Amino acid sequence: MKLSKKKMLLISFMLFSLFFGAGNLIFPPFLGQNAGSAAIPAMIGFLVTAVVLPVLGVIVVAQFDGLDKLSQNVGKRFSTIFTLLIYLSIGPGLGIPRAASVPFEMAVAPYLPEGTDVGIWMVAYSLVFFLVALWLCLNPGKLVSRIGTFLTPSLLTLLCLLFVVFLFKGQTNIEKPQTIYMTAPFLQGFADGYQTMDTIAALNFGLVIATTLGAFGLKNKKDVIRNTVFAGIFAGSILAAVYMMLTYMGMCSSGVYPIQENGAWTLRCIVYQLFGDFGAIILAAIFTLACLTTCIGLINSISQYFSVQFKKLSYRQWVFVIVGVSFLICNLGLNAILSISIPVLNAIYPVSIVLIVLGLSHKLWENNGYVYPLSIAATGAVSILYSLDTAKVPLGFLSEILHKLPLYSIGFCWVCFAAAAIVISVVLNLIIRKK
Numbered sequence: 001m002k003l004s005k006k007k008m009l010l011i012s013f014m015l016f017s018l019f020f021g022a023g024n025l026i027f028p029p030f031l032g033q034n035a036g037s038a039a040i041p042a043m044i045g046f047l048v049t050a051v052v053l054p055v056l057g058v059i060v061v062a063q064f065d066g067l068d069k070l071s072q073n074v075g076k077r078f079s080t081i082f083t084l085l086i087y088l089s090i091g092p093g094l095g096i097p098r099a100a101s102v103p104f105e106m107a108v109a110p111y112l113p114e115g116t117d118v119g120i121w122m123v124a125y126s127l128v129f130f131l132v133a134l135w136l137c138l139n140p141g142k143l144v145s146r147i148g149t150f151l152t153p154s155l156l157t158l159l160c161l162l163f164v165v166f167l168f169k170g171q172t173n174i175e176k177p178q179t180i181y182m183t184a185p186f187l188q189g190f191a192d193g194y195q196t197m198d199t200i201a202a203l204n205f206g207l208v209i210a211t212t213l214g215a216f217g218l219k220n221k222k223d224v225i226r227n228t229v230f231a232g233i234f235a236g237s238i239l240a241a242v243y244m245m246l247t248y249m250g251m252c253s254s255g256v257y258p259i260q261e262n263g264a265w266t267l268r269c270i271v272y273q274l275f276g277d278f279g280a281i282i283l284a285a286i287f288t289l290a291c292l293t294t295c296i297g298l299i300n301s302i303s304q305y306f307s308v309q310f311k312k313l314s315y316r317q318w319v320f321v322i323v324g325v326s327f328l329i330c331n332l333g334l335n336a337i338l339s340i341s342i343p344v345l346n347a348i349y350p351v352s353i354v355l356i357v358l359g360l361s362h363k364l365w366e367n368n369g370y371v372y373p374l375s376i377a378a379t380g381a382v383s384i385l386y387s388l389d390t391a392k393v394p395l396g397f398l399s400e401i402l403h404k405l406p407l408y409s410i411g412f413c414w415v416c417f418a419a420a421a422i423v424i425s426v427v428l429n430l431i432i433r434k435k
Helices: 005-019 022-064 067-071 078-088 095-107 120-137 142-167 185-196 200-215 219-250 262-309 315-330 332-359 371-390 395-402 414-433
Strands: none
Touching: 005 022, 005 200, 005 219, 005 262, 005 315, 022 067, 022 078, 022 095, 022 185, 022 200, 022 219, 022 262, 022 315, 022 332, 067 200, 078 095, 078 200, 078 262, 078 332, 095 120, 095 262, 095 315, 095 332, 120 185, 120 262, 120 315, 142 262, 142 332, 185 332, 200 219, 200 332, 200 414, 219 262, 262 315, 332 371, 332 414, 371 395, 371 414
Protein backbone atom coordinates (compact mmCIF):
# COMPACT_ATOMS: atom_id res chain seq x y z
CA MET A 1 0.00 0.00 0.00
CA LYS A 2 1.23 3.48 -0.88
CA LEU A 3 0.35 6.73 0.82
CA SER A 4 -0.83 9.70 -1.20
CA LYS A 5 1.73 12.42 -1.85
CA LYS A 6 -0.21 14.79 0.41
CA LYS A 7 -0.13 12.39 3.37
CA MET A 8 3.55 11.61 2.82
CA LEU A 9 4.30 15.34 2.72
CA LEU A 10 2.37 15.89 5.96
CA ILE A 11 4.25 13.07 7.73
CA SER A 12 7.60 14.36 6.43
CA PHE A 13 6.79 17.87 7.65
CA MET A 14 5.75 16.42 10.99
CA LEU A 15 9.04 14.50 11.33
CA PHE A 16 11.01 17.62 10.39
CA SER A 17 9.16 19.68 12.97
CA LEU A 18 9.71 17.01 15.65
CA PHE A 19 13.45 17.28 15.07
CA PHE A 20 13.79 21.01 14.45
CA GLY A 21 13.69 22.77 17.79
CA ALA A 22 15.85 24.96 19.98
CA GLY A 23 19.25 23.37 19.43
CA ASN A 24 18.69 22.96 15.71
CA LEU A 25 18.13 26.69 15.37
CA ILE A 26 20.96 28.05 17.50
CA PHE A 27 23.88 25.68 16.93
CA PRO A 28 24.36 25.87 13.11
CA PRO A 29 24.96 29.66 13.02
CA PHE A 30 27.22 29.33 16.06
CA LEU A 31 29.18 26.59 14.27
CA GLY A 32 29.44 28.74 11.12
CA GLN A 33 30.69 31.76 13.04
CA ASN A 34 33.32 29.78 14.99
CA ALA A 35 34.43 27.62 12.05
CA GLY A 36 34.72 30.57 9.66
CA SER A 37 36.66 29.51 6.57
CA ALA A 38 36.58 25.87 7.80
CA ALA A 39 32.79 25.85 7.95
CA ILE A 40 32.30 23.32 5.11
CA PRO A 41 34.08 20.32 6.75
CA ALA A 42 32.62 21.31 10.12
CA MET A 43 29.13 21.43 8.63
CA ILE A 44 29.59 18.00 7.00
CA GLY A 45 30.49 16.54 10.40
CA PHE A 46 27.50 18.31 11.92
CA LEU A 47 25.16 16.87 9.28
CA VAL A 48 26.27 13.33 10.17
CA THR A 49 25.10 13.57 13.79
CA ALA A 50 22.28 16.06 13.22
CA VAL A 51 20.71 14.55 10.07
CA VAL A 52 22.08 11.17 8.94
CA LEU A 53 22.10 9.43 12.32
CA PRO A 54 18.67 10.76 13.39
CA VAL A 55 17.09 9.56 10.12
CA LEU A 56 18.76 6.15 10.51
CA GLY A 57 17.58 6.08 14.13
CA VAL A 58 13.96 6.63 13.08
CA ILE A 59 14.21 3.78 10.56
CA VAL A 60 15.87 1.36 13.01
CA VAL A 61 13.34 2.00 15.79
CA ALA A 62 10.46 1.56 13.33
CA GLN A 63 12.03 -1.72 12.23
CA PHE A 64 12.26 -2.99 15.83
CA ASP A 65 8.79 -1.63 16.82
CA GLY A 66 10.16 0.66 19.51
CA LEU A 67 13.25 1.68 21.42
CA ASP A 68 12.51 -0.74 24.25
CA LYS A 69 12.59 -3.72 21.88
CA LEU A 70 15.78 -2.53 20.19
CA SER A 71 17.55 -2.01 23.51
CA GLN A 72 16.40 -5.41 24.80
CA ASN A 73 19.18 -6.88 22.68
CA VAL A 74 21.49 -5.53 25.38
CA GLY A 75 19.39 -6.77 28.28
CA LYS A 76 15.97 -6.24 29.86
CA ARG A 77 17.29 -4.19 32.78
CA PHE A 78 19.34 -1.98 30.45
CA SER A 79 16.31 -1.58 28.18
CA THR A 80 14.15 -0.31 31.05
CA ILE A 81 16.75 2.09 32.45
CA PHE A 82 18.04 3.40 29.10
CA THR A 83 14.56 3.89 27.63
CA LEU A 84 13.41 5.85 30.69
CA LEU A 85 16.63 7.91 30.63
CA ILE A 86 16.10 8.76 26.95
CA TYR A 87 12.47 9.76 27.45
CA LEU A 88 13.24 11.84 30.53
CA SER A 89 16.27 13.59 28.98
CA ILE A 90 14.53 14.59 25.75
CA GLY A 91 11.29 15.19 27.63
CA PRO A 92 10.42 16.97 30.88
CA GLY A 93 13.91 16.66 32.35
CA LEU A 94 15.78 18.59 29.67
CA GLY A 95 14.56 18.73 26.06
CA ILE A 96 11.10 20.24 26.54
CA PRO A 97 12.15 22.90 29.12
CA ARG A 98 15.10 23.90 26.89
CA ALA A 99 12.84 24.23 23.86
CA ALA A 100 10.48 26.46 25.81
CA SER A 101 13.12 28.69 27.42
CA VAL A 102 15.20 29.34 24.29
CA PRO A 103 12.61 31.42 22.36
CA PHE A 104 11.98 33.63 25.38
CA GLU A 105 15.58 34.25 26.46
CA MET A 106 16.88 34.74 22.93
CA ALA A 107 14.02 36.41 21.08
CA VAL A 108 11.87 38.08 23.73
CA ALA A 109 13.92 38.98 26.83
CA PRO A 110 16.51 41.14 24.96
CA TYR A 111 13.73 43.44 23.72
CA LEU A 112 11.98 43.99 27.05
CA PRO A 113 12.19 47.55 28.50
CA GLU A 114 14.96 48.27 30.99
CA GLY A 115 14.04 47.56 34.58
CA THR A 116 11.50 44.91 33.60
CA ASP A 117 11.26 41.88 35.90
CA VAL A 118 12.41 39.22 33.41
CA GLY A 119 11.38 36.40 35.76
CA ILE A 120 7.72 37.44 35.72
CA TRP A 121 7.73 37.77 31.93
CA MET A 122 9.37 34.35 31.66
CA VAL A 123 6.62 32.80 33.76
CA ALA A 124 3.93 34.53 31.68
CA TYR A 125 5.51 33.56 28.33
CA SER A 126 6.14 29.93 29.30
CA LEU A 127 2.62 29.64 30.73
CA VAL A 128 1.07 30.70 27.41
CA PHE A 129 3.58 28.52 25.50
CA PHE A 130 2.72 25.39 27.48
CA LEU A 131 -1.03 26.06 27.47
CA VAL A 132 -0.94 26.12 23.65
CA ALA A 133 1.14 22.92 23.63
CA LEU A 134 -1.27 21.34 26.11
CA TRP A 135 -4.31 22.23 23.99
CA LEU A 136 -2.75 20.75 20.86
CA CYS A 137 -1.55 17.56 22.59
CA LEU A 138 -4.96 16.81 24.11
CA ASN A 139 -6.15 16.13 20.55
CA PRO A 140 -3.40 13.82 19.23
CA GLY A 141 -5.42 12.73 16.20
CA LYS A 142 -5.19 16.25 14.76
CA LEU A 143 -1.45 16.76 15.33
CA VAL A 144 -0.31 15.64 11.87
CA SER A 145 -2.64 18.01 10.03
CA ARG A 146 -2.04 20.95 12.39
CA ILE A 147 1.74 20.65 12.33
CA GLY A 148 2.08 19.63 8.70
CA THR A 149 -0.50 22.02 7.27
CA PHE A 150 0.23 25.23 9.18
CA LEU A 151 3.03 25.29 11.75
CA THR A 152 5.87 23.73 9.73
CA PRO A 153 5.14 25.55 6.43
CA SER A 154 5.01 28.83 8.37
CA LEU A 155 8.37 28.12 9.98
CA LEU A 156 10.02 27.15 6.68
CA THR A 157 8.62 30.26 4.99
CA LEU A 158 10.15 32.53 7.64
CA LEU A 159 13.53 30.75 7.48
CA CYS A 160 13.65 30.96 3.67
CA LEU A 161 12.69 34.65 3.82
CA LEU A 162 15.52 35.28 6.27
CA PHE A 163 18.06 33.48 4.08
CA VAL A 164 17.01 35.16 0.81
CA VAL A 165 17.16 38.63 2.38
CA PHE A 166 20.59 37.78 3.82
CA LEU A 167 21.89 36.83 0.36
CA PHE A 168 21.03 40.33 -0.92
CA LYS A 169 21.57 42.52 2.14
CA GLY A 170 23.73 40.56 4.58
CA GLN A 171 27.20 41.78 5.55
CA THR A 172 29.92 39.27 4.69
CA ASN A 173 33.39 38.92 6.17
CA ILE A 174 34.72 35.39 6.65
CA GLU A 175 37.37 34.98 9.36
CA LYS A 176 39.81 32.18 10.13
CA PRO A 177 38.45 29.28 12.23
CA GLN A 178 38.49 29.48 16.02
CA THR A 179 40.13 27.04 18.48
CA ILE A 180 39.64 23.35 17.62
CA TYR A 181 37.99 24.13 14.27
CA MET A 182 41.50 24.93 13.04
CA THR A 183 42.81 21.38 13.47
CA ALA A 184 39.78 19.07 13.37
CA PRO A 185 36.75 20.90 11.92
CA PHE A 186 34.94 17.73 10.84
CA LEU A 187 35.21 16.04 14.23
CA GLN A 188 34.27 19.22 16.07
CA GLY A 189 31.24 19.60 13.83
CA PHE A 190 30.39 15.95 14.51
CA ALA A 191 30.52 16.63 18.26
CA ASP A 192 28.49 19.86 17.85
CA GLY A 193 25.70 17.76 16.37
CA TYR A 194 25.24 16.16 19.81
CA GLN A 195 23.72 19.40 21.07
CA THR A 196 20.70 19.11 18.76
CA MET A 197 19.75 15.93 20.70
CA ASP A 198 18.25 14.57 17.48
CA THR A 199 19.94 11.15 17.47
CA ILE A 200 18.56 10.59 20.96
CA ALA A 201 15.16 11.98 19.97
CA ALA A 202 15.11 9.70 16.91
CA LEU A 203 15.00 6.70 19.24
CA ASN A 204 11.66 8.09 20.35
CA PHE A 205 10.30 9.49 17.10
CA GLY A 206 10.72 6.25 15.13
CA LEU A 207 7.77 4.70 16.91
CA VAL A 208 5.76 7.94 16.57
CA ILE A 209 6.08 7.88 12.78
CA ALA A 210 5.35 4.14 12.61
CA THR A 211 2.22 4.66 14.74
CA THR A 212 1.11 7.59 12.57
CA LEU A 213 1.54 5.49 9.43
CA GLY A 214 -0.55 2.78 11.05
CA ALA A 215 -3.28 5.32 11.71
CA PHE A 216 -3.23 6.10 7.97
CA GLY A 217 -4.03 2.47 7.21
CA LEU A 218 -0.57 0.96 6.76
CA LYS A 219 -0.54 -2.35 8.62
CA ASN A 220 2.06 -4.36 6.73
CA LYS A 221 5.48 -3.94 8.38
CA LYS A 222 7.32 -3.67 5.06
CA ASP A 223 5.00 -0.86 3.96
CA VAL A 224 5.53 0.94 7.28
CA ILE A 225 9.32 0.69 7.06
CA ARG A 226 9.39 1.70 3.38
CA ASN A 227 7.26 4.78 4.00
CA THR A 228 9.28 5.58 7.13
CA VAL A 229 12.41 5.59 4.95
CA PHE A 230 10.74 7.94 2.45
CA ALA A 231 9.56 10.29 5.20
CA GLY A 232 13.00 10.18 6.86
CA ILE A 233 14.84 11.01 3.64
CA PHE A 234 12.51 13.89 2.81
CA ALA A 235 12.53 15.32 6.34
CA GLY A 236 16.32 14.86 6.51
CA SER A 237 16.76 16.72 3.24
CA ILE A 238 14.78 19.68 4.58
CA LEU A 239 16.80 19.61 7.80
CA ALA A 240 20.09 19.56 5.88
CA ALA A 241 19.00 22.48 3.69
CA VAL A 242 18.00 24.58 6.72
CA TYR A 243 21.26 23.73 8.53
CA MET A 244 23.31 24.76 5.51
CA MET A 245 21.45 28.08 5.27
CA LEU A 246 21.97 28.83 8.97
CA THR A 247 25.62 27.73 8.89
CA TYR A 248 26.27 29.84 5.80
CA MET A 249 24.88 32.94 7.51
CA GLY A 250 27.02 32.25 10.56
CA MET A 251 30.13 31.69 8.44
CA CYS A 252 29.62 34.92 6.49
CA SER A 253 29.16 36.79 9.77
CA SER A 254 32.31 35.35 11.41
CA GLY A 255 34.22 38.57 10.75
CA VAL A 256 31.26 40.92 11.07
CA TYR A 257 30.25 40.33 14.70
CA PRO A 258 32.37 39.28 17.68
CA ILE A 259 32.07 35.64 18.72
CA GLN A 260 28.87 35.35 20.73
CA GLU A 261 27.90 33.18 23.70
CA ASN A 262 25.72 30.99 21.52
CA GLY A 263 24.10 30.83 18.11
CA ALA A 264 20.96 32.59 19.25
CA TRP A 265 22.89 35.83 19.73
CA THR A 266 24.56 35.36 16.35
CA LEU A 267 21.17 34.90 14.70
CA ARG A 268 19.79 37.88 16.58
CA CYS A 269 22.61 40.12 15.28
CA ILE A 270 21.97 38.95 11.71
CA VAL A 271 18.20 39.49 11.91
CA TYR A 272 18.63 42.96 13.43
CA GLN A 273 21.09 43.96 10.70
CA LEU A 274 18.62 42.81 8.01
CA PHE A 275 15.30 44.01 9.41
CA GLY A 276 16.07 46.46 12.20
CA ASP A 277 13.63 46.59 15.11
CA PHE A 278 11.00 44.70 13.07
CA GLY A 279 13.40 41.74 13.12
CA ALA A 280 12.49 41.10 16.75
CA ILE A 281 9.01 39.98 15.65
CA ILE A 282 10.40 37.72 12.92
CA LEU A 283 12.96 36.20 15.28
CA ALA A 284 10.38 35.60 18.02
CA ALA A 285 8.07 33.93 15.50
CA ILE A 286 10.86 31.67 14.17
CA PHE A 287 12.00 30.60 17.64
CA THR A 288 8.47 30.07 18.94
CA LEU A 289 7.29 28.02 15.95
CA ALA A 290 10.44 25.87 15.91
CA CYS A 291 10.32 25.13 19.62
CA LEU A 292 6.55 24.75 19.87
CA THR A 293 6.36 22.02 17.23
CA THR A 294 9.17 20.09 18.89
CA CYS A 295 7.58 20.40 22.33
CA ILE A 296 4.24 19.19 20.99
CA GLY A 297 5.83 16.12 19.41
CA LEU A 298 7.82 15.29 22.55
CA ILE A 299 4.87 15.72 24.92
CA ASN A 300 2.64 13.61 22.68
CA SER A 301 5.07 10.72 22.15
CA ILE A 302 6.33 10.56 25.75
CA SER A 303 2.77 10.65 27.11
CA GLN A 304 1.81 7.80 24.81
CA TYR A 305 4.78 5.73 25.99
CA PHE A 306 4.21 6.40 29.69
CA SER A 307 0.46 5.69 29.41
CA VAL A 308 1.34 2.21 28.10
CA GLN A 309 4.14 1.51 30.58
CA PHE A 310 2.49 3.08 33.64
CA LYS A 311 -1.22 2.50 33.18
CA LYS A 312 -2.36 4.12 36.42
CA LEU A 313 -2.46 7.40 34.50
CA SER A 314 -4.15 7.87 31.12
CA TYR A 315 -2.59 9.59 28.10
CA ARG A 316 -4.34 12.88 28.92
CA GLN A 317 -3.22 12.73 32.56
CA TRP A 318 0.39 12.13 31.51
CA VAL A 319 0.14 15.15 29.20
CA PHE A 320 -0.79 17.32 32.19
CA VAL A 321 2.03 15.85 34.31
CA ILE A 322 4.71 16.34 31.65
CA VAL A 323 3.55 19.86 30.80
CA GLY A 324 3.50 20.81 34.48
CA VAL A 325 6.98 19.45 35.26
CA SER A 326 8.42 21.00 32.08
CA PHE A 327 6.89 24.38 33.00
CA LEU A 328 8.59 24.33 36.40
CA ILE A 329 12.02 23.27 35.09
CA CYS A 330 11.79 25.73 32.20
CA ASN A 331 11.67 28.63 34.65
CA LEU A 332 15.06 27.69 36.11
CA GLY A 333 16.53 29.54 33.12
CA LEU A 334 18.32 28.58 29.92
CA ASN A 335 21.85 28.73 31.33
CA ALA A 336 21.00 26.27 34.10
CA ILE A 337 19.38 23.90 31.61
CA LEU A 338 22.31 24.08 29.17
CA SER A 339 24.82 23.47 31.97
CA ILE A 340 23.07 20.18 32.69
CA SER A 341 22.55 19.17 29.07
CA ILE A 342 26.20 18.96 27.99
CA PRO A 343 27.36 16.27 30.49
CA VAL A 344 24.11 14.31 30.05
CA LEU A 345 24.47 14.31 26.27
CA ASN A 346 28.16 13.38 26.44
CA ALA A 347 27.16 10.34 28.51
CA ILE A 348 24.23 8.97 26.50
CA TYR A 349 24.81 10.17 22.93
CA PRO A 350 27.64 7.69 22.12
CA VAL A 351 25.52 4.83 23.49
CA SER A 352 22.66 5.91 21.22
CA ILE A 353 24.97 6.03 18.19
CA VAL A 354 26.37 2.54 18.85
CA LEU A 355 22.86 1.17 19.42
CA ILE A 356 21.69 2.59 16.08
CA VAL A 357 24.74 1.20 14.24
CA LEU A 358 24.21 -2.25 15.77
CA GLY A 359 20.51 -2.10 14.90
CA LEU A 360 21.27 -1.24 11.28
CA SER A 361 23.66 -4.20 11.03
CA HIS A 362 21.53 -6.49 13.20
CA LYS A 363 21.62 -9.42 10.77
CA LEU A 364 25.38 -9.67 11.25
CA TRP A 365 24.93 -10.22 15.00
CA GLU A 366 21.84 -12.45 15.11
CA ASN A 367 23.93 -15.46 16.20
CA ASN A 368 26.20 -13.47 18.49
CA GLY A 369 24.75 -12.73 21.91
CA TYR A 370 27.81 -10.82 23.08
CA VAL A 371 28.01 -7.90 20.64
CA TYR A 372 25.23 -5.74 22.07
CA PRO A 373 26.06 -6.15 25.81
CA LEU A 374 29.85 -5.80 25.45
CA SER A 375 29.90 -2.87 23.01
CA ILE A 376 27.20 -0.92 24.86
CA ALA A 377 28.85 -1.58 28.24
CA ALA A 378 32.26 -0.42 26.97
CA THR A 379 30.81 2.65 25.26
CA GLY A 380 28.64 3.57 28.22
CA ALA A 381 31.42 3.18 30.78
CA VAL A 382 33.96 5.37 28.98
CA SER A 383 31.28 7.94 28.00
CA ILE A 384 30.12 8.34 31.60
CA LEU A 385 33.70 8.74 32.82
CA TYR A 386 34.41 11.28 30.07
CA SER A 387 31.25 13.19 30.96
CA LEU A 388 32.16 13.28 34.66
CA ASP A 389 35.72 14.33 33.89
CA THR A 390 34.68 17.20 31.60
CA ALA A 391 32.18 18.29 34.28
CA LYS A 392 35.18 18.69 36.64
CA VAL A 393 34.11 15.83 38.92
CA PRO A 394 37.31 14.57 40.66
CA LEU A 395 38.16 11.06 39.41
CA GLY A 396 41.68 10.69 40.83
CA PHE A 397 44.01 8.46 38.83
CA LEU A 398 41.19 7.63 36.39
CA SER A 399 41.36 11.17 35.07
CA GLU A 400 45.04 10.75 34.19
CA ILE A 401 44.30 7.48 32.39
CA LEU A 402 41.41 9.04 30.48
CA HIS A 403 43.57 11.88 29.16
CA LYS A 404 45.97 9.34 27.67
CA LEU A 405 43.26 7.63 25.62
CA PRO A 406 43.28 8.19 21.83
CA LEU A 407 40.87 10.90 20.62
CA TYR A 408 40.05 11.87 24.23
CA SER A 409 40.77 15.57 23.73
CA ILE A 410 38.03 15.84 21.08
CA GLY A 411 35.54 13.59 22.87
CA PHE A 412 35.78 10.46 20.73
CA CYS A 413 37.63 8.05 23.00
CA TRP A 414 34.47 5.90 23.07
CA VAL A 415 34.96 4.95 19.40
CA CYS A 416 38.04 2.83 20.14
CA PHE A 417 36.31 1.09 23.05
CA ALA A 418 33.20 0.32 21.00
CA ALA A 419 35.27 -1.08 18.12
CA ALA A 420 37.44 -3.14 20.49
CA ALA A 421 34.34 -4.54 22.24
CA ILE A 422 32.83 -5.61 18.91
CA VAL A 423 36.06 -7.40 17.91
CA ILE A 424 36.30 -9.11 21.32
CA SER A 425 32.66 -10.22 21.14
CA VAL A 426 33.19 -11.75 17.68
CA VAL A 427 36.30 -13.62 18.84
CA LEU A 428 34.57 -14.76 22.03
CA ASN A 429 31.58 -15.99 20.08
CA LEU A 430 33.80 -17.98 17.70
CA ILE A 431 35.68 -19.61 20.59
CA ILE A 432 32.49 -20.61 22.43
CA ARG A 433 30.86 -21.92 19.26
CA LYS A 434 33.90 -24.11 18.54
CA LYS A 435 33.76 -25.53 22.05
